[in-house]
Amino acid sequence: MGDIIKIQGYLIDLDGTVYRGEQLIPGAERALGELYARGRKILFISNKPLYSRKDYAKKLSRLGILAKESDVLNSSFVLARYLAKEAPGAKVFAIGEPPLLKELRRAGLRLTEDPRKIEYVVAAFDRTFDYRKLNIAFQALTRGARFYATNPDRTCPVEDGEIPDAAAVIAALEATTGRKVEKVFGKPSHYMIQTALEILGLPPEKCAMVGDRLETDIRMAKENGLTAILVLTGVTRPEDLKSSPFQPDYVLPSLAELPDLDEKIGGEG
Known part of the structure; x- marks a missing residue:
């Protein structure tokens, strides 16, 4: 070879x-x-959609590896980039943390929590996932919103073990709505x-x-x-x-x- x-x-x-x-x-x-x-x-x-590409570049540089934002690719950037091309300015409800929401806004997508207006539900790693978010997504998906996710990972490694990742959010939405996630954008x-x-x-x-x-x-x-x-x-x-x-x-x-x-x-x- x-x-x-x-x-x-x-x-x-x-x-x-x-x-x-x-x-x-x-x-x-x-x-x-x-x-x-x-x-x-x-x-x-x-x-990981928990950090922006700029955050990753800063961490690499801090550890001694000089890197720019353009040297890094993560699942939230790939998803936002795809959505911006598929449906420019679409109304999105994202179960995720601030870096993901910022990436979506940066791509020109409009965030909303009104199930009647939501066109896309995005499931991601979210350490603040709760019943309120679950219900908003449920109501939107049962009304026909598209169902996308950042990454398929079951767990995320942390210093003292592992914690639930995006797969937990995806599974909750699939179980309650009877729908399957349509597209997953990470590795x-x-x-x-x-x-x-x-x-x-x-x-x-x-x-x-x-x-x-x-x-x-x-x-x-x-x-x-x-x-x-x-x-x-x-x-x-x-x-x-x-x-x-x-x-x-x-x-x-x-x-x-x-x-x-x-x-x-x-x-x-």
């Missing part, structure tokens, strides 16, 4: 791949610096990968996805023609590979080893 692939761009997951919480993965800063020096294009990708969706490739300006065969989750990072890569690189600094353990239908092309102990692999699979920029 290494004789054929000539990678020019990397899509790199954040939590569990570049950092864990507020701690940079050892060797990550040096590894990314080497890739940049070789002219590789890098786009950081996250499913492993083709909406996410199409946006990422468009930003990088590269075809899938010249890109690799680097991440720690088999069911999102590796699945997205394998289903869309990218090279799949798993790192073992996040949620996936070596023994998990035996039972997964999503097999990476390469497995690395951490992001620190990526420059060595790039020497084998990288192409001229």
Whole structure:
């Protein structure tokens, strides 16, 4: 495989791949610096709608990796961008936190809590999810509003374990309305990968996805023609590979080893 692939761009997951919480993965800063020096294009990708792209860029810079807002892609940006094209100025009710709401407004979408006016219900990770929000969404969906979601994750890793993620909100709406979510925009969706490739300006065969989750990072890569690189600094353990239908092309102990692999699979920029 290494004789054929000539990678020019990397899509790199954040939590569990570049950092864990507020701690940079050892060797990550040096590894990314080497890739940049070789002219590789890098786009950081996250499913979390809890922070804006600017927030992620600030965090990376704070940890020693200089990054701009345009270097980061997350599920809320992909969803807002899609909605702005599909239905400019649409009336939206979003179950989510302030960064998601800001992203939707920034895309020219109009937020409302009136079920009679809501055209789209957006389900996302929301630590303030309550019965009031559930009922607004329920009333809108039973009136025919479209049903979208930012990301499919069941749980979100935190420093002392895990907490429920967007899947909990999606499940509540599906259970009460009898409807299924129509579109999900985070990894492993083709909406996410199409946006990422468009930003990088590269075809899938010249890109690799680097991440720690088999069911999102590796699945997205394998289903869309990218090279799949798993790192073992996040949620996936070596023994998990035996039972997964999503097999990476390469497995690395951490992001620190990526420059060595790039020497084998990288192409001229």
